[in-house]
Amino acid sequence: MPATFTTHIPQRLDRLPWSRFHWLVVVALGITWILDGLEVTLVGSLAGAIHNSPSLRLTATQVGLTASAYLLGAVFGALLFGWLADRLGRKKLFTLTVLVYLTATIATGFSWDFWSFAIFRFFTGAGIGGEYSAVNSAIQELIPARKRGTTDLAVNGTFWGGAAIGALSSVVLLDPVVIDPELGWRLAFGIGGLLSLSVLFLRRWIPESPRWLMTHGRREEAEKIVGDIEAWVERDTGRPLPAVDGAPLTITPRSHTSLAEVATTLFRTYPRRAVLGVVLMSCQAFCYNAVFFTYALVLTKFYGIAASSIGWFMLPFALGNLMGPLTLGPLFDSIGRRIMITATYGIAGVLMALTGFAFAQGWLSAWEQTAAWTVIFFFASAAASAAYLTVGESFPLEMRAMAIALFYALGTAVGGVVGPTLFGWLIEGGQRTDIMWGYLLGAALMLLAAGTEWKLGFAAEGRSLEDVARPLSQEA
Numbered sequence: 001m002p003a004t005f006t007t008h009i010p011q012r013l014d015r016l017p018w019s020r021f022h023w024l025v026v027v028a029l030g031i032t033w034i035l036d037g038l039e040v041t042l043v044g045s046l047a048g049a050i051h052n053s054p055s056l057r058l059t060a061t062q063v064g065l066t067a068s069a070y071l072l073g074a075v076f077g078a079l080l081f082g083w084l085a086d087r088l089g090r091k092k093l094f095t096l097t098v099l100v101y102l103t104a105t106i107a108t109g110f111s112w113d114f115w116s117f118a119i120f121r122f123f124t125g126a127g128i129g130g131e132y133s134a135v136n137s138a139i140q141e142l143i144p145a146r147k148r149g150t151t152d153l154a155v156n157g158t159f160w161g162g163a164a165i166g167a168l169s170s171v172v173l174l175d176p177v178v179i180d181p182e183l184g185w186r187l188a189f190g191i192g193g194l195l196s197l198s199v200l201f202l203r204r205w206i207p208e209s210p211r212w213l214m215t216h217g218r219r220e221e222a223e224k225i226v227g228d229i230e231a232w233v234e235r236d237t238g239r240p241l242p243a244v245d246g247a248p249l250t251i252t253p254r255s256h257t258s259l260a261e262v263a264t265t266l267f268r269t270y271p272r273r274a275v276l277g278v279v280l281m282s283c284q285a286f287c288y289n290a291v292f293f294t295y296a297l298v299l300t301k302f303y304g305i306a307a308s309s310i311g312w313f314m315l316p317f318a319l320g321n322l323m324g325p326l327t328l329g330p331l332f333d334s335i336g337r338r339i340m341i342t343a344t345y346g347i348a349g350v351l352m353a354l355t356g357f358a359f360a361q362g363w364l365s366a367w368e369q370t371a372a373w374t375v376i377f378f379f380a381s382a383a384a385s386a387a388y389l390t391v392g393e394s395f396p397l398e399m400r401a402m403a404i405a406l407f408y409a410l411g412t413a414v415g416g417v418v419g420p421t422l423f424g425w426l427i428e429g430g431q432r433t434d435i436m437w438g439y440l441l442g443a444a445l446m447l448l449a450a451g452t453e454w455k456l457g458f459a460a461e462g463r464s465l466e467d468v469a470r471p472l473s474q475e476a
Contacts, residue, residue, distance in 0.1 A: 004475060006248040009214050010466050012226050014145040015244060019236040021229055022151075025142050028202035029094065029135045030155035035101070035196050036128050037162025037318070062114050063297065068418075069118040071289060073125025074132075075409040081130025082405025085137060086398065087256045089216075091208045093134040093401075098199050101127025106193035109186040129412075132388065133405040140392045140400070141209040146462050149332035149389060156385035157325025163318035211465070215398050215473045217253030249466060250475040257398045257472060265399060265472070266406075273394040276456040277403075280387035281411025283345070283449035286418065287352065287442040288384060291373065292317075294423040298435070301427055303366035313370045320374030324381035332386060338457035341390065342450045344383035349446030351376045356439025360432045380446070387411070393460045398472045 016022075058066070077097070085093040104123035111117035136152070143151045207229070213222035234241055266274045299305040299313055324344075332340045355372040358364050364372065388404065395403040426434045460468045 004250060004252045005219055006250050007214055007219065007223075008244050008246075008248050009210050009222055009226055010249065010464055011244050011246045012230065013142065013210065014464050015242045016144050016230070016233050017237050017239075017241075018144070018147060019233040021232045021236065022143060022147075024202075024205060025139065026151060026155055028199070028206050029139055030158045031199050031202060033135075033156060033159040034162035034165070035192060035199065036131070037159035038165050038192050038195070056111065056113060056117060058114055058117070063294075066114070066118045066121050067289065067294075070121040070125040071412050073122035074129030075125075075412050076122075077126030077129030078133050078405040078408045078412075079129075080126075082133030082401045082408075085130075085134040085401035085405075089208050089212055090134050090138040090141070090401070091203075091206065093130060094138060094206075095200065095203060097127050097130035097134060098196055098203070099127075100130065102193050102196045104193075105189050105196070109189035109193075111186075129405075129408065132408050133401040136388050136392050136404050137212075137401040138206070138209055140389075140465060141211040141397070145464050146333065148393075148465075149337065149386075149461055150329040152389040152392070153325040153329035153332060153382060153385040156388055157322055157329070157381055160318045160320075160322035160381060164315055164322065168315060211397050214251060215253060215471060216255065219253075246464075249471070251471070251473050252475055254398065254473050257402075261472070262399045262402055262406075265395060266403070270394060270469070272456045273458070276452055277387075277391045277394060277407040278410050278414075279452040280341070280345075280383075280390060280449050281407045282414040283411075283445040284380065284384040284387050285411040285414070286445055287348070287380060288377075289412075290423045290438065290442060294427055295373070297427045298369075299366055302432065303369070305366055313366065316370055316374045317377065320378045321381040324378040325385045328379075328382040329385075332382075332389070333461050336459060336461050337386070337390065338453060338459065341383060341386045341453045341457060344379045344386065345446050345453060346450035348376050348380035348383055349443045349450060351379070352446060353440055353443035356436045356443065359439065360436035362432065383446070383449070390457075390460075393465065393468050394458075396469045396472045397465065 077100070081093050081097050101124060104120055104127060108117065108120040108124060111120055136156075139152055139155055140148055207225045208221075210222040210225045210229075213219070213225070230241055295314070295317070296310045299310055305313065328340065328344065351372070355364075355369070355376060358372070359369060388408075391404050391407045392400055423435070423438050426438050458468075466474070
């Protein structure tokens with residue numbers, strides 16, 4: 001590896017004013033979340049049609065199991081591609097993961113039975129799981145520190161823009177007057193896969209993370225990329241750039257970080273942050289995946305809503321989730337991470353408990369139930385996005401993608417995989433009281449996460465990533 005050197009690369013990136021370059025990063029990397037939202041919402045909205053499909057003939061429990069297969073794939077993909085993203089770079093991996101997603105989601109449209117559907121969903125999830133680690137790492141490393149919270153929440157929140165599109169699409173694709181529902185749900189997956197081709201085009205313009213290049217000894221390449229970004233921003237704003245502030249970093253490059261060093265850093269250097277990451281990720285994963293993947297089944301079984309109309313109920317649900325991070329995101333950079341994360345998890349938990357009780361009593365119509373979830377997930381969506389932000393900021397640059405992958409995988413395995421299967425089983429039992437206990441469990445987990453953040457949370461707003469967590473390759 002090249003010899004030790006000093007650099008101002010992080011300071012040069014953090015002092016840049018907002019420009020069209022940063023908008024390009026947000027759009028090109030965030031568009032995957034739109035596609036993920038489109039994908040997941042279509043599955044949620046199509047659950048009734050898939051359940052009634054004459055070729056698949058899935059039971060309610062099997063619908064829940066296919067959701068769990070998707071999430072298991074996401075766990076596998078996050079771990080594999082997260083590990084590779086720290087070794088091979090962000091750009092290579094966020095290209096590869098889109099290709100995996102594209103292929104698998106189109107294949108899902110050709111499923112012929114439960115097992116084929118579940119397997120294709122597994123690999124679709126693997127592509128998306130890999131995206132979470134590679135894309136979140138790239139965003140946090142390219143966006144100026146003062147806008148990192150706002151941007152990260154907004155990008156993760158765009159998932160729900162795709163969810164709104166998916167909800168509307170399902171109304172058309174499941175309308176028997178327009179198209180045979182058996183063909184409609186298959187086309188939905190094919191269209192989602194083909195749309196992801198646009199992602200590959202847009203990402204051609206996103207450079208490799210200069211921070212990643214810096215720690216891997218590719219100093220000249222990193223300096224050139226930063227210089228190109230600075231020239232772009234200066235032309236775009238029409239003003240000279242602010243002076244570089246702060247002492248340079250002294251870096252001893254490395255080719256990779258061993259898993260043993262990752263474990264040591266997680267559990268010896270930053271044990272409080274490790275506990276916080278597991279709790280935030282697993283609690284939000286249970287609530288989201290349990291409620292969202294099975295809500296269509298609740299609407300059809302307990303409210304008698306036709307499968308072709310599910311999309312109208314998913315639409316406000318998705319819009320509430322989208323508006324939460326967009327509206328509340330700037331407060332995470334101004335008021336601060338600890339207060340806002342505690343508040344969003346706590347409010348969502350209290351409202352979820354009240355809604356679960358009202359559902360069990362039969363007090364809510366289908367639209368009132370949907371309105372309640374819309375308000376709850378306005379807050380829960382910001383909380384969930386902040387969990388990814390927290391994990392990415394908590395640990396050194398050399399293991400950032402792997403840390404995001406590990407905590408995403410742990411959270412999804414603990415909270416996400418169990419949730420849809422448990423709720424699918426509770427819904428199949430047909431008792432409102434049983435489902436209420438599931439909702440109360442989700443509420444308790446959100447309140448647990450709020451308390452953990454209040455106890456273990458730390459200030460990262462406005463601070464350089466290297467200040468929040470010292471790079472492993474940085475010399476004393």
